[in-house]
Amino acid sequence: MAALVLFGGGGDLAMRMLLPSLYFLEHDGLLPDDLKIIGAARSDESRDEYLAKVRAAVEGKAEADDAWSDAAWGRLAGRLDYLAVDATDPESLKPLKDRVGDGPTTSFLAVSPSLYGRIVTALKAAGLAGEHDRVVLEKPVGRDLETFREIDDAVAHAFSENQVFRIDHYLGKETVQNLIALRFGNTVFEPLWNNLSIDHVQITVGETVGVGDRWPYYDEYGALRDMLQNHMLQLLCLVAMEPPADLDPDSVRNEKVKVLRSLRPITPDEAERVTVRGQYVGGVVEGEPVSGYDEERGQDSDTETFVAIRADIDNWRWAGVPFFMRTGKRLPEKRTEIVIQFKPVPHSIFDHGDRGALAANRMVIELQPEEDISLSVMNKRPGLEQRMQLQPIRMSLSWGQNDRDARPPRRRIAYERLLLDALAGDSTLFVRRDEAEQAWKWVDEVSDAWSEGKVRPQTYAAGTWGPEAATALLASTGREWNTGHG
Ligand SMILES: NC(=O)C1=CN([C@@H]2O[C@H](COP(=O)(O)OP(=O)(O)OC[C@H]3O[C@@H](n4cnc5c(N)ncnc54)[C@H](OP(=O)(O)O)[C@@H]3O)[C@@H](O)[C@H]2O)C=CC1
Numbered sequence: 391m392a393a394l395v396l397f398g399g400g401g402d403l404a405m406r407m408l409l410p411s412l413y414f415l416e417h418d419g420l421l422p423d424d425l426k427i428i429g430a431a432r433s434d435e436s437r438d439e440y441l442a443k444v445r446a447a448v449e450g451k452a453e454a455d456d457a458w459s460d461a462a463w464g465r466l467a468g469r470l471d472y473l474a475v476d477a478t479d480p481e482s483l484k485p486l487k488d489r490v491g492d493g494p495t496t497s498f499l500a501v502s503p504s505l506y507g508r509i510v511t512a513l514k515a516a517g518l519a520g521e522h523d524r525v526v527l528e529k530p531v532g533r534d535l536e537t538f539r540e541i542d543d544a545v546a547h548a549f550s551e552n553q554v555f556r557i558d559h560y561l562g563k564e565t566v567q568n569l570i571a572l573r574f575g576n577t578v579f580e581p582l583w584n585n586l587s588i589d590h591v592q593i594t595v596g597e598t599v600g601v602g603d604r605w606p607y608y609d610e611y612g613a614l615r616d617m618l619q620n621h622m623l624q625l626l627c628l629v630a631m632e633p634p635a636d637l638d639p640d641s642v643r644n645e646k647v648k649v650l651r652s653l654r655p656i657t658p659d660e661a662e663r664v665t666v667r668g669q670y671v672g673g674v675v676e677g678e679p680v681s682g683y684d685e686e687r688g689q690d691s692d693t694e695t696f697v698a699i700r701a702d703i704d705n706w707r708w709a710g711v712p713f714f715m716r717t718g719k720r721l722p723e724k725r726t727e728i729v730i731q732f733k734p735v736p737h738s739i740f741d742h743g744d745r746g747a748l749a750a751n752r753m754v755i756e757l758q759p760e761e762d763i764s765l766s767v768m769n770k771r772p773g774l775e776q777r778m779q780l781q782p783i784r785m786s787l788s789w790g791q792n793d794r795d796a797r798p799p800r801r802r803i804a805y806e807r808l809l810l811d812a813l814a815g816d817s818t819l820f821v822r823r824d825e826a827e828q829a830w831k832w833v834d835e836v837s838d839a840w841s842e843g844k845v846r847p848q849t850y851a852a853g854t855w856g857p858e859a860a861t862a863l864l865a866s867t868g869r870e871w872n873t874g875h876g
């Protein structure tokens with residue numbers, strides 16, 4: 391019998407994401423029949439108490455999606471168990487080893503990354519790192535390249551690379567996978583996907599939430615390490631990578647590593663020109679007054695809650711095409727999008743040759759709040775005017791839907807895909823060691839440059855799109871951030 395052990399099974403990630411995901415998979419009949427699921431944390435609680443907490447966490451989400459079913463809950467509850475363990479202590483793990491039996495065990499570490507090294511060592515000592523077992527690690531693994539390597543060396547001592555699943559939940563998002571389908575399942579886009587046709591790329595991950603109670607973690611990491619090192623660089627890789635030979639995990643990850651290796655290093659002198667750090671002060675978000683980061687933190691801090699960066703990829707395909715990335719907390723909207731800005735027409739035959747009257751084509755790959763891929767193209771405005779009038783129109787690919795009247799499929803939690811893949815041993819959507827190393831290497835150069843003190847966080851009012859300098863980052867190159875929706 392196979393087992394999934396959720397270390398940190400009572401924590402925020404487990405309750406908000408992992409257990410609801412498992413419920414939805416159960417509801418849809420996608421979990422392996424013989425799978426046991428065990429929540430494991432230090433708190434001393436009974437199975438019944440744990441089940442009650444899980445049910446409370448799952449039921450509201452399932453009802454909101456019209457997917458609550460007593461039968462599905464009954465099946466999930468039948469598999470669920472709870473065991474109080476200190477995962478860093480092999481002795482404490484012995485009863486767990488007895489509980490999971492001899493089948494393959496997947497250990498999901500939903501605990502502080504500072505415990506990963508000790509936990510994997512304890513798993514090995516307790517016999518939970520056999521050749522058929524797997525370990526799933528949440529991001530961030532480490533705080534820089536050096537600490538990543540320290541942790542990962544401990545992981546490599548217990549598990550071989552094909553047993554290690556480093557999660558980046560953005561890779562489980564439907565639109566991110568659809569980006570792969572769009573690029574490599576069609577012939578029309580690929581010939582244009584290079585510096586001959588593309589002017590620049592923008593990646594925005596805007597959040598309305600503040601840091602709140604998470605500041606003990608966040609203050610040590612900041613936006614650069616919390617979001618850019620992982621989620622945003624993964625998105626950049628998927629946009630920029632060469633076509634892999636197939637969808638084999640290593641084929642895809644080899645291509646992503648090549649992109650990361652081609653990122654131009656950001657020197658301390660360059661950092662001032664191509665990076666922006668921000669920190670929110672009090673303001674208004676979605677109509678509500680909110681406090682600044684320092685007030686939440688209770689004292690002054692230099693941690694950035696916003697970052698904007700221009701990245702350049704030094705290879706044939708992307709030479710001269712800047713990739714602008716920005717992410718921040720307490721921005722006006724929760725919006726995640728990738729904008730592919732095509733070049734303008736070389737010469738306009740409309741409007742007496744005024745090229746500016748023609749909006750250059752733009753593809754917007756929207757991940758949140760809606761999932762969509764759209765392309766803006768110029769179109770004739772209907773009418774009998776003598777001089778042809780053009781207007782931009784937005785062609786939406788409204789993914790997955792040929793029948794416009796059909797109800798769209800339920801929007802899955804990214805962890806549903808990733809949990810299924812980890813259980814099946816498919817690591818395509820997980821981050822390989824060398825990928826994480828390259829990403830840390832690039833990010834370390836940025837943070838080293840920052841620690842020389844030249845780029846300090848500039849304040850921005852909560853509810854705005856970050857410091858003025860983020861606008862200037864594009865404006866200085868004659869470009870601007872996408873403000874519209876599509
Ligand atoms: N929350 C989120 O939205 C996100 C979280 N993550 C990552 O997920 C991981 C977990 O985060 P989060 O859920 O927020 O953290 P929490 O602090 O909410 O939960 C941590 C859990 O770990 C348990 N725990 C702590 N020490 C041990 C131990 N020695 N043995 C067994 N269990 C232990 C705690 O329970 P007890 O005290 O009972 O032991 C608790 O259940 C982190 O790596 C985080 O960076 C990543 C992306 C988003």
Ligand SMILES: O=C1O[C@H](COP(=O)(O)O)[C@@H](O)[C@H](O)[C@H]1O
Pocket residue numbers: 597616617726758
């Ligand atoms: O990993 C993280 O991601 C969330 C944002 O995830 P999303 O799926 O809602 O876009 C972010 O809030 C958090 O700080 C970070 O650790």
